[in-house]
Amino acid sequence: MTFRELHTGRFVMPNAWDAGSAVLLAAAGFPAIATTSAGIAFSLAKGDHTLPDGAPAVSRDEMFARVREITAAVDVPVNGDLEDGYGADPSRVAETIGAAREAGLAGGNIEDYDGRELYDVSLAVERIAAAREAAGPSFVLTARTDGQLLRTPVPLADSIERANRFREAGADCLYVPGVNSLDTIRTLVQEIDGPLNVVMGLGTSTLTVAELQAAGVARISLGGSIARAALGFVRRSAEELATHGTISFAADQIPQADLNQLFARSSRGEH
Numbered sequence: 001m002t003f004r005e006l007h008t009g010r011f012v013m014p015n016a017w018d019a020g021s022a023v024l025l026a027a028a029g030f031p032a033i034a035t036t037s038a039g040i041a042f043s044l045a046k047g048d049h050t051l052p053d054g055a056p057a058v059s060r061d062e063m064f065a066r067v068r069e070i071t072a073a074v075d076v077p078v079n080g081d082l083e084d085g086y087g088a089d090p091s092r093v094a095e096t097i098g099a100a101r102e103a104g105l106a107g108g109n110i111e112d113y114d115g116r117e118l119y120d121v122s123l124a125v126e127r128i129a130a131a132r133e134a135a136g137p138s139f140v141l142t143a144r145t146d147g148q149l150l151r152t153p154v155p156l157a158d159s160i161e162r163a164n165r166f167r168e169a170g171a172d173c174l175y176v177p178g179v180n181s182l183d184t185i186r187t188l189v190q191e192i193d194g195p196l197n198v199v200m201g202l203g204t205s206t207l208t209v210a211e212l213q214a215a216g217v218a219r220i221s222l223g224g225s226i227a228r229a230a231l232g233f234v235r236r237s238a239e240e241l242a243t244h245g246t247i248s249f250a251a252d253q254i255p256q257a258d259l260n261q262l263f264a265r266s267s268r269g270e271h
Contacts, residue, residue, distance in 0.1 A: 003077035003106035007195045010213045012220045017227045019073035026074040034079040039227025060086040071104030080108035090130035097134040107140030132170025143171035148178030160191045167194040180205040189216035201225030
């Protein structure tokens with residue numbers, strides 16, 4: 001099934017940050033995976049967004065170097081976290097979509113937030129239209145509107161209006177992160193004219209895959225949750241070793257032989 005066809009049903013798309021994590025996620029049987037800008041940034045010892053101005057800490061070239069490693073490692077479709085397209089101008093967004101296709105991505109998200117504020121809605125629509133033109137027929141374009149993530153969220157109706165305008169401009173999938181209420185998610189499903197992506201693991205959300213799919217959510221992603229959890233494990237392991245001199249954390253290892261076999265198959269193209 002193509003990535004586009006997956007969006008006619010319900011599916012889960014966890015997020016990888018390097019080739020190894022991508023292979024593990026694909027081996028678990030997920031029909032598609034995504035990249036995570038946060039996870040990639042943290043793996044490079046950089047922040048997801050720098051302070052105080054909010055500009056991405058990882059350059060487009062750095063991000064796409066990692067993206068190419070991920071797409072080469074798996075044979076399932078990969079969706080890219082493409083930030084705001086790495087520039088305000090629609091032509092810059094179009095360039096980023098072209099780079100995404102060249103890197104082997106099956107789709108990608110474009111945000112309407114520059115790290116400081118939302119783009120004016122007219123410009124945001126132009127940016128999605130430019131992305132659509134550059135995307136071609138098979139690339140799945142996701143338009144993400146970040147108004148619910150602001151310190152003072154915009155009214156939900158504004159996010160819904162933006163999502164629907166992005167849909168009219170050519171977006172295939174819509175994404176409104178920051179909404180953790182199941183009732184509100186049902187409202188988004190009903191009011192947004194297109195497949196909806198919802199991210200699990202954002203904040204203190206306890207939503208489940210079954211609940212979200214029953215509410216009509218087409219695509220479920222995890223953002224940087226698995227990457228942050230993996231780093232949490234590293235920190236707990238280090239604290240145990242430094243404080244107690246024990247390595248009980250080693251009980252959770254994947255056996256070396258299993259990893260060798262899994263990655264050997266991947267390197268031979270036996271995904």
